[in-house]
Amino acid sequence: MSETLTVVSSHKSFGGWLKRYRHKSSTLGCDMTFAIYLPPKTARGEQVPALYWLSGLSCTDENFSQKAGAQRLAAELGIALVIPDTSPRGKDVPGDPDGAWDFGHGAGFYLNATREPWSRHYRMHDYVVHELPALVEKTFPVNGKRGISGHSMGGHGALVCALRNPGRYLSVSAFAPISNPMNCPWGEKAFSRYLGPDRATWREWDACALIAGATEKLPLLVDQGDADDFLASQLLPEALERAAAAAGHPLTLRRQPGYDHGYYFVSSFIDDHLRHHAQALLG
Amino acid sequence: MSETLTVVSSHKSFGGWLKRYRHKSSTLGCDMTFAIYLPPKTARGEQVPALYWLSGLSCTDENFSQKAGAQRLAAELGIALVIPDTSPRGKDVPGDPDGAWDFGHGAGFYLNATREPWSRHYRMHDYVVHELPALVEKTFPVNGKRGISGHSMGGHGALVCALRNPGRYLSVSAFAPISNPMNCPWGEKAFSRYLGPDRATWREWDACALIAGATEKLPLLVDQGDADDFLASQLLPEALERAAAAAGHPLTLRRQPGYDHGYYFVSSFIDDHLRHHAQALLG
Secondary structure, eight states: OOOOEEEEEEEEETTEEEEEEEEEETTTTEEEEEEEEEOGGGGGTOOEEEEEEEOOTTOOHHHHHHHSOOHHHHHHHTOEEEEEOSSOOSTTSOOOTTOOSSSBTTBOTTSBOOSTTTTTTOBHHHIIIIIHHHHHHHHSSEEEEEEEEEBTHHHHHHHHHHHHSTTSOSEEEEESOOOOGGGSHHHHHHHHHHTOSOHHHHGGGOHHHHHHTOSSOOOEEEEEETTOTTIIIIIOHHHHHHHHHHHTOOEEEEEETTOOSSHHHHHHHHHHHHHHHHHHHHO | OOOOEEEEEEEEETTEEEEEEEEEETTTTEEEEEEEEEOGGGGGTOOEEEEEEEOOTTOOHHHHHHHSOOHHHHHHHTOEEEEEOSSOOSTTSOOOTTOOSSSBTTBOTTSBOOSTTTTTTOBHHHIIIIIHHHHHHHHSSEEEEEEEEEBTHHHHHHHHHHHHSTTSOSEEEEESOOOOGGGSHHHHHHHHHHTOSOHHHHGGGOHHHHHHTOSSOOOEEEEEETTOTTIIIIIOHHHHHHHHHHHTOOEEEEEETTOOSSHHHHHHHHHHHHHHHHHHHHO
């Protein structure tokens, strides 16, 4: 792993610092940008737990940093926020052949691709679960306690990262996740390209399939707006509800009346999620 | 005044609604977009006071709506937020001849221009102080109690709107305002074009000049980051400090260590400003 971090920007925020870094990722084979919010107590020499946030289709780290309003309570609670990009990027990284926004750049789906030409770079699962935490924990005052959350494609990512890696996260939550990607158009497009046509291999990257065999039963907190344009076609929270019920997996799925798919929805409930994670990370 | 409002977008946020509207402004002679955040209690039939927010150079209403995180506490306190654009716009509205971002479109400086070709459209003072509040108070459940705040060029705007119009606002505050535009490059460029070369006319639009003759002494709350790149060249808070001291005008100027000019600074202190306004608007 390259250990060179280049500071892209640095902003004081709620007494702490939001910093963006660029580094060469060996997992992804390209330069990557991520952001980290360090709460005020890190400046006093304290180590803090970290909440990883995975963003949705077409996002970068900046959507969450700028729009979610998470820094206020993260500063108060003493939790770092680690915010990766949503895919490998750069001119050497192949993107969607038609330039679509739901595949390729900005749409890595937090899996490890197995099919050419995607398998060389599209390994966001290993980047988010292994390379980035190792780098963060070596570089910043974090104590190794990890939570994970995300929005839409990143909600799928958060659920799948936690379900695939027992013991690695103390807490997990999601906003409007793509709950059952095997059975929705966004997921079918991505999985058929990244993983190939054999749908049996897709089950390793689908929260509803993984939940059946999960050995660790971290309680899932999921918020879903009922005015979300993607609810019925892409997000399928009822599939997650059925899978959790069948497996006896603890799930709190809150349907939020009137809320849509965007960051005005995320910001309205981010404090509840931070408190959910704080219980496990600080309790 | 045209009374037709077209809904541009509508997002539920913290139990209330953030709505953007488009309307034909008779003051500005063009179509304008503005946003309003209606806190939850308005849905229960209550009327609430309104805080007007004026944004900075190159901004639209969206910077504040998306990045300041003001809706959380505005919802809790029961204050509406009214967020106009920063200038007249459109293909019929002349902009900077060189396409610069610090004059013309996005840079109306909240004054009434007196020189051709600007005087036809650039009348943001009258729009913000008269036309928009009249429209808002006729259309939405607001009770006519008004506060005003803003950032950078909008901080200048907030101070000047309050100082020029005693009785019209119950409270005023600013983030990193252009405090003394007569004596900084941004202000000199704008005033010399919008108002012409006679600097005596500029005094009507300069907070430091206006404060000397202010008949109403609303307490001013101003936050200023000490790592702001524009501090020494453009913002000149010490001129405001001198003018307020000379006039016996109550000013709380807080220099915030490490903070820069952006919305990470604004969001860190917006709650303090909302509480400052709430004291006057709800007290």
